[in-house]
Amino acid sequence: MPASNRQTIRDLRRNSRSAVLQRLYFDGPMSRQALGTATGLSSGSISTITAELVAEGLIEEAGTVGSDGGRPRNLLRVRAGCAYLVGVDVGETRVRVELFDLDLTELARCEHPLERDGHDVDTVVRHISEGVADVLGQASIPLELLLGVGVGVPGIVERRSPDGALVHGQTIGWDAVPLEARLRGTAGLPEETPFFIENGAQTLGRAEMWFGGGRGTADAAIVLFGSGVGACVVTGGTILEGTRSSASEWGHMTVRVGGRRCRCGSRGCLEAYAGAEALVERWREQGAAISPDTDEESAIAALIAAAHPRDPGTAPDPAAVAVLAETAEYLGAGLSNLINLYNPERILLGGWAGLQLAPYILEEVRRHADAYSLRYPAERVTIDVGRLGPDAVTVGAATLPLARFFASGGRRSEPAGEAGLTPGQAGWRASLLLRAPASQG
Known part of the structure; x- marks a missing residue:
């Protein structure tokens, strides 16, 4: 029956x-x-x-x-102060934790750097726990007003385990890590404090769809371009996520058979050509003198400066120019696959590396995406830069407990699934405008 x-x-x-x-x-x-x-x-x-x-x-x-x-x-x-949210970004090089009120005004933040191969589970759990305790202590927030902690992670998130979300992060060596269970009861939080685990590209996508460049769009793709690359795909207003889809692992689509070795172990992945780590490595292979101790953000800044010197008397570095040109073509080709598969109305390029590189490669990325795509879907898509800045993953992570708050009608004691939301104008706008990049490219 x-x-x-x-x-x-x-x-x-x-x-x-x-x-x-x-x-x-x-x-x-x-x-x-x-x-x-x-x-x-x-x-x-x-x-x-x-x-x-x-x-x-x-x-x-x-x-x-x-x-x-x-x-x-x-x-x-x-009322902005009726409840609080914590967003966490487990990135490639650091763990960032931020505390927000309901207007998404940042009240406190802290960061814990990660070594190049520093995604040891115990280390990450400790950084998240210490970071949550730190930001709550900085702002003296009553624990009973905390709606929960959202965490963006690299990899696929599985939710079929009775112990909570499991993370399959092949590039960082995580195989079915029970991160949600590991985090419960940490940071001095009550045992019932909810943790929400989601792929980092998905949390970026949520932020841009709710508050940024994706608002008002039913079909979109939001690209997280950092050390690696990933994507959040939205069709009919619904984010493809969890074990129903691995769209967030778009960076591991094959773009060159027998190509460069990727961090995931395969060859020819898009990430092996378009991720920031790959850009730096390819430039180094062309003779760039980059110290092994140079962090990726500094190395990308140096690459841009070499390809586009500010001094008119300085000639561009041909190797740097070639690396950026190749990156634009591979990224455009990768976007063409999203265009052909999902027919998005809008594609947004985000992530720290994407925002840093967009002013120099975006037009070429658009040209290559158009050239590699089928004509009909290519004619209806726009490719732009994300609007919420390089730290938008933490904003998106904070929306996870916020969605539960709305779905339960504001009652913390009644768990509920996420409700469909129709963004408009409100107090969050002023807070998030402060996070936007200075230039949209």
């Missing part, structure tokens, strides 16, 4: 609270009248729900707005 899909009164109540919270968060401040129109709820339901949310400290008055000949209407907004 098929299961009933009828909703209980409790379900309806939670969904109504969720709708009000989401509208106020993404489109607020709003009046009660505007909320009724936006959510389709009756004026009586809006009055009751907003009274509850005000009493619980989740929303607050935000001034008034005039009406046509009537009394001014009171505006409401989500």
